[in-house]
Amino acid sequence: MIRILIADDEPLLRAGISTILSAAEDITVVAEAGSGAEAIDLAVRERPDVVLLDLRMPGMGGLAAIPRLREVAPGARVIVLTTFDEDYNIATALEAGASGFLLKRSAAEELLRGIRTVHNGDTYLSPSVTGRVVGMITTTDRARREKAKQLIARLTPREQDVLWLLGEGLSNADIGARLRMREASIKTYVSRLLGKLGCANRVQAALLVRDAGPAQRPGNRA
Template sequence: MIRVLVVDDEPLIRAGIRAILTSAGDIEVVAEGGTGREAVELARSHAVDVVLLDIQMPVLDGLSALPELRRAAPAARPLILTTFGEPDNVLAALRRGGAGFLLKDSAPEELIRAVRAAASGGAYLSPSATRHVVDSLADLPDGRADEARERLSRLGPREREVLALLGEGLSNADAGRRLHMSEATVKAYVSRILAKLDCANRVQAALLARDAGLGG
């Protein structure tokens, strides 16, 4: 069972998240809080696998709480859940140790998928958030673009096709439909792409694709 801490200053939002996650069958919401300070304290006192953390909260906002949260409960995986999808927030969340970033208008199944991914040690960034980040970094110095193109030369033609769709912010399932592949096959391609490009996650790969002018 995946143990989750939900932290949001709106009780109605917390109730909705609890209902969605409980419906999954393999996820249990073990604690709730309404501030970043509570997130740190509850994560320290409960053995949680994943923390769903809002950005804008009183006392201590989600982004400011992330470093403290990682120190207080290093085994817990923080997922940022917010209505604010600006690229600066996404990048700040990832830099400060977030395991992923979802917008509150994400589908319920995406929320469940993100929690499962984080609990298994992976990272999750919603396709819409990926698009925000990629679009914000479209204009690059020539040297950076040249370096990106050199790194992409390590990929085969099919891998480049998959990477181009990552650059558009597509999920594995959507990329599979576009390329007439199974989701599992796309996932295998993504793993090989990350290894060849020395990227930590699909977001870094998507940014590299945009740097090189591939797709999108």
């Protein structure tokens, strides 16, 4: 059973999401919060698997809450809920450790798919805005680029193969198919390379790939 904490300052929205999730046999809502601070307190007590977190809340907003949630409930994965047109801090949220984001106007099916995907260890970015998110994550900072390259250089060639494909947004199953490897093996590689890179999740690793710039693609090394 996937345990969910919903954090949003709009009671009607929380109620609507809770109703949708309660209809799923593999999901249960364990708590609801109206602010980032309340979400942190409830995460400590309830130990949710996934936190649905609004970025814009009174007092402590979602953006400030993400790193604290990572500290107090490291096993919980965070999905940002956003209207997107207003929330230009999405790249910062992803870098802080969010495992994905969904638009508040997303269909129920997409909400459930996003939760299950993130719970399984993959990243979920709402398909309708993925391109815009990628465009926001660009960097021209030379020091940051060099640091990313140095970190990636620590990986084995096969770990780098997995990382490049992870950076394209592929799931473990898709990476395995591309590299002709078992999905379980890919999961092991992802876990190992995240540790080597010091990344909290797949999104942070993907951002690191973006920072490093163009790279040699899998299967094309000299």
